[in-house]
Amino acid sequence: MKKIFSIATYTLRQNIRNRVYYILVFFAVILIFVYFILSVLGGEESLRIILDFGLATVEFFALLLIIFSGVSLILEEIESKTIYLVLVRPIPKWYYITGRYIGLVLSSYIGMIIMYLIHCAILFYKGWSFDINYLYAVISSFMKIAIIGSLAVFFSLFSTSSASSLVFTFFLWLLGHFTSEIKFLIKKAGTPLLKILLEIFYFIIPNLQYFNWRDFLGSGISSNWFFIAFFYGVSYSLIFLILSIILFNKKEF
Amino acid sequence: MKLRTYLLLAFFLVLYLATYLYLEKNFVYPFNIVDISKPENKLPVEKYLLLDLTGIVFGVRRISSDIAWIQVLQYYGTPEEEFEKSVHNHEYEDEHHHHERCHHGPNFGGGKYYDLLKLCQRTVRLDPYFYYAYIYGSASLAWNLNRDDEGIKLLDEGIKNCPKYWQFYIYKMAIIYKKLDKYKNMVYLLEKVVKEQNCPLMVKAILANIYKKAGEYQKSLQLWSEIYKSGMSEYYFFAKEQISEIKKILYSR
Numbered sequence: 001m002k003k004i005f006s007i008a009t010y011t012l013r014q015n016i017r018n019r020v021y022y023i024l025v026f027f028a029v030i031l032i033f034v035y036f037i038l039s040v041l042g043g044e045e046s047l048r049i050i051l052d053f054g055l056a057t058v059e060f061f062a063l064l065l066i067i068f069s070g071v072s073l074i075l076e077e078i079e080s081k082t083i084y085l086v087l088v089r090p091i092p093k094w095y096y097i098t099g100r101y102i103g104l105v106l107s108s109y110i111g112m113i114i115m116y117l118i119h120c121a122i123l124f125y126k127g128w129s130f131d132i133n134y135l136y137a138v139i140s141s142f143m144k145i146a147i148i149g150s151l152a153v154f155f156s157l158f159s160t161s162s163a164s165s166l167v168f169t170f171f172l173w174l175l176g177h178f179t180s181e182i183k184f185l186i187k188k189a190g191t192p193l194l195k196i197l198l199e200i201f202y203f204i205i206p207n208l209q210y211f212n213w214r215d216f217l218g219s220g221i222s223s224n225w226f227f228i229a230f231f232y233g234v235s236y237s238l239i240f241l242i243l244s245i246i247l248f249n250k251k252e253f
Numbered sequence: 254m255k256l257r258t259y260l261l262l263a264f265f266l267v268l269y270l271a272t273y274l275y276l277e278k279n280f281v282y283p284f285n286i287v288d289i290s291k292p293e294n295k296l297p298v299e300k301y302l303l304l305d306l307t308g309i310v311f312g313v314r315r316i317s318s319d320i321a322w323i324q325v326l327q328y329y330g331t332p333e334e335e336f337e338k339s340v341h342n343h344e345y346e347d348e349h350h351h352h353e354r355c356h357h358g359p360n361f362g363g364g365k366y367y368d369l370l371k372l373c374q375r376t377v378r379l380d381p382y383f384y385y386a387y388i389y390g391s392a393s394l395a396w397n398l399n400r401d402d403e404g405i406k407l408l409d410e411g412i413k414n415c416p417k418y419w420q421f422y423i424y425k426m427a428i429i430y431k432k433l434d435k436y437k438n439m440v441y442l443l444e445k446v447v448k449e450q451n452c453p454l455m456v457k458a459i460l461a462n463i464y465k466k467a468g469e470y471q472k473s474l475q476l477w478s479e480i481y482k483s484g485m486s487e488y489y490f491f492a493k494e495q496i497s498e499i500k501k502i503l504y505s506r
Contacts, residue, residue, distance in 0.1 A: 041323045043487060044453060045385055049323075052315045094258070177312030180282045184290065203273065210276060212312045218382045219283035225276055232272035235265045242262045249258075 003091055004099040011103025015069050016110070025111045028061035029118050036122050047126050051134075054119040055214040058112055059141045063173060066108045066145050070152025071165040073100055074248075094245040097153070101241055105149045109142060133217050136226060140211035143233035147206050148173055150240035157247040176208030206236050284314060286414050287381045296378055297371040305379060318380030325372045325386070329393060330487070333364040369394060370403045377410060384418055387411035389453045395428040396459045404428050420446060436467075447476070454480050454488050465499065474499045 015021055035053040039046035074097075077083040086096055116138055151172055155165035175182075182202050189195040210229040287294050289309075296305050301321070308317025373390030377383050387407055395404030408425045411418065423442050430439035443460045446452050457476050464473035474496060481492040 041326065042319065043326050045319075045322060048385075049319050052319050056313050056316055174310065178310055180285070181310070207273075207276070208312065209282060210280060215312055215315050216283050217315065218380075218384075220382070221281075221283045225279045228272050228275050229280070231268060232276055235269040235272060238265045239262065239269060242258060242265065246258060246262075249255075 004095050007096055007099025008103040008106065011100050012107050015104065015107035020068060021065060021111065024061050024065050025114060028057055028115050031057050032115065032119050032122060047128055050123060050126060055137055058115040058119060059144065062108050062112045062141065062145050063148060065111055066104065066149045067152055067166060067169050070104055070149050071156045071162045071169060073104055073153060073156060075156045075162050093248050097245045097248050101149060101153055105146055108145050136223060137214040137217065140213040143230065144208055144211045146237045147233055150237040154240045154244045157244050172205060176206045177212065179207045179209050287378050289378060294378060297374045301375065308379065315380050318376050318383055321376040321379055322386055325376055328372055329366055329369060333366065366398060370407060373407055374410065381414040385451065385453060387421060388424060389455060391424055392453065392456050392459060395431060401428050401432045420449060454483060458488050470499050470503055
């Protein structure tokens with residue numbers, strides 16, 4: 001456990017020291033302030049505009065953070081051969097992948113927490129009163145990032161270039177929001193074979209709509225399923241993390 | 254290690270399957286109430302179709318709706334050239350009116366604005382829970398533009414999407430009374446809705462103008478003061494003008 005923690009801390013430090021990390025967080029914070037000014041355009045609904053744009057910005061920048069860091073996290077170390085420094089030590093390979101993943105996700109979460117705090121401060125300044133749905137939206141975004149992080153790590157081991165893993169991860173993020181449309185396509189599918197293929201596809205891709213709470217604000221949606229969705233996210237992330245470990249174990253150095 | 258990894262993978266696959274099945278059964282996508290594939294719900298403004306669909310695909314429906322709403326306000330807030338010419342001789346209606354803010358004159362909100370209904374429909378089809386857009390849009394259509402049927406049409410869409418939102422029924426009834434020239438009944442209902450926290454300032458301004466026209470200056474003054482005290486808005490300066498004007502009338506009595 002201590003070894004995993006050490007690798008996670010090392011990854012966290014590595015990511016936070018990265019210039020891209022600062023630029024992204026800084027840019028997101030600036031954008032949140034820009035929405036504060038732009039909200040004037042929304043008339044009496046200015047608060048809603050700051051709320052929606054802010055939540056989406058934090059999530060989008062966290063997504064960029066985790067994708068860009070995730071796809072190069074292990075690939076770069078393999079290419080530069082610095083990975084040998086870790087693997088020559090008596091550390092199981094799964095410790096390495098797990099530690100790297102935890103560090104990666106934590107670094108994104110730290111960036112997100114900073115952005116959320118600034119967002120909340122602006123909202124309170126505008127006269128917003130705290131709503132529990134905000135917390136649900138934050139937890140949902142955290143879950144999305146954990147899922148995308150595991151996919152990014154998996155694709156970085158699966159493909160040979162960071163560009164292709166970046167495209168795959170981004171593509172799955174996109175499809176994850178497209179699930180209700182895929183469901184619609186399944187209903188409309190003409191042949192049984194196409195229907196089965198679409199069903200399999202629907203099962204494999206992560207249903208990120210379960211974690212799209214920021215889009216459901218104001219809809220009065222019940223939170224009964226939220227706890228189960230949390231386990232859905234955790235199991236999905238862990239499946240891809242284990243698959244990454246299997247792939248990593250099979251890799252020859 | 255290998256067996257343990259596969260056992261763990263199997264465990265999380267089972268957990269994933271269980272949560273997947275549960276969520277498939279219990280999660281109801283809140284935007285399903287507006288099926289945009291049906292002709293009666295299609296997104297009404299072709300020009301923005303690509304932008305709107307992108308918002309849906311990326312899982313940012315609320316933001317798309319916010320953008321659509323800003324476009325509504327920009328459209329409705331920009332004076333129509335034709336209208337400007339026709340109202341420029343409105344001295345006979347209000348001798349105290351200052352011409353430098355012509356479009357904020359006694360005919361504020363008037364004009365043709367043929368696309369207003371379509372633009373409002375676009376907003377609420379993207380986010381069917383955007384209550385404010387229904388109310389603001391229908392009130393503008395009915396009281397400012399004298400297109401009662403279009404106002405009712407928008408409210409009917411709101412009633413269909415959110416039948417539990419009781420204020421829609423009151424607004425609809427108020428428009429129907431207006432159409433039937435039942436002034437007292439209409440005012441009674443408007444008095445009821447202006448007490449609500451989420452009542453748009455525009456509705457308050459409409460009622461204040463109705464009171465003024467009917468010679469009920471005290472009530473009008475009270476509403477304009479409320480609008481003025483609510484802070485910076487499109488009505489702020491107009492409310493200030495109205496307050497001093499009504500006070501003059503009351504003192505001169």
